[in-house]
Amino acid sequence: MGLRQKIIDSDFYRQMVQRRATGPLRAYYDIPAADPDTPVRDVEFVALDLETTGLDPKQDEIVSIGLVIIRRLEVDFSSCQHLLVRPKKELSESSVIVHRIFDTDVEQAPDIEIALAHILPILAGRVLVAHHAPIELGFLGHACKRYFGASLQMPTVDTLVLALRDLHRQGQPMKAGALKLESLRHTHNLPPYRVHNALSDAIAASGLFLAQIAKRDPKGELELRRVLR
Structure with missing residues (x-):
């Protein structure tokens, strides 16, 4: 299936989903998605990262x-x-070890329904940037x-997918750990950052994305569809 057909199918599915959406999600769908033929310099993106209790959206939070x-x-x-989220x-000991968020940190936090109502207006009309986006999209x-x-x-740019395309185009072998966010930032001469912090990871992904775009087209005239997952 070609990229254009994928976009057409995605638009149709978006319309089907919109009919079932309620509340803030309905308002999200009322704002048109970004045009895939728009130059990336004229598109607004939102880099996003989640910390979760595991990898399964059906069981974890x-x-x-x-x-x-x-x-x-x-x-x-200024938009950070x-x-x-409560x-x-x-929280299990294993998840606390990873993200260092404790029960006492989240006991006064909003639940996910309220958090979603807060971020959906920010996501509306923009393009998601994430590293290994199926996690964010799934949850x-x-x-x-x-x-x-x-x-x-949501139209999405996955920085991991862009890195894979680079490796395939250059005919380079894939080394263990080469596709981790911190490894790719090092490859692009970007500074280290604090891992397993949602905001720090989102900023790190945004920096990697901009480096990947600059490598493809420094003027940003590249069409959005060329970098969508």
Whole structure:
């Protein structure tokens, strides 16, 4: 299936999902998605990362959301947001070790329904940037379907997928760990960052994305569809 057909199918599916959406998700769908033929310099992106209690959206929960908006291919640091989310179950020791968020940190935090209502207006009309985006899309989609009647459909740039395309185009072998966010940032001469913090990871992904775009087209005239997952 060609990219254009994928876009057509995605638009049709978006329309089908919109009919079932309620509340803030319905308002999200009322704002048109970005035109895939738009030059990337004219597109607004939102880099987003989640910290979760595991990898299964059906069993695990979101405990923090970090995001930052990219305008005119520049990170708008004034838009940075970091939200803690109160899960329904107590946090396990294994998840606390990874993201260092404790039960006491989230006991006064909003639940996921309120957190979604806060971030959906920010996501509306923008393009998602994430590293290994199926995690973010899976958890956000599952939560939206549970609370607002439909899944979340959003045009997405996956920095991991862009890195894979680079490796395939250059004919380079894939080394162990080469596709990790911190490894790719090092490859692009970007500074280290604090891992397993949702906002820090979102900012790190935004920096990698901009480096990947600059490598493809420094003027930003590249059409959005050329970098969508």
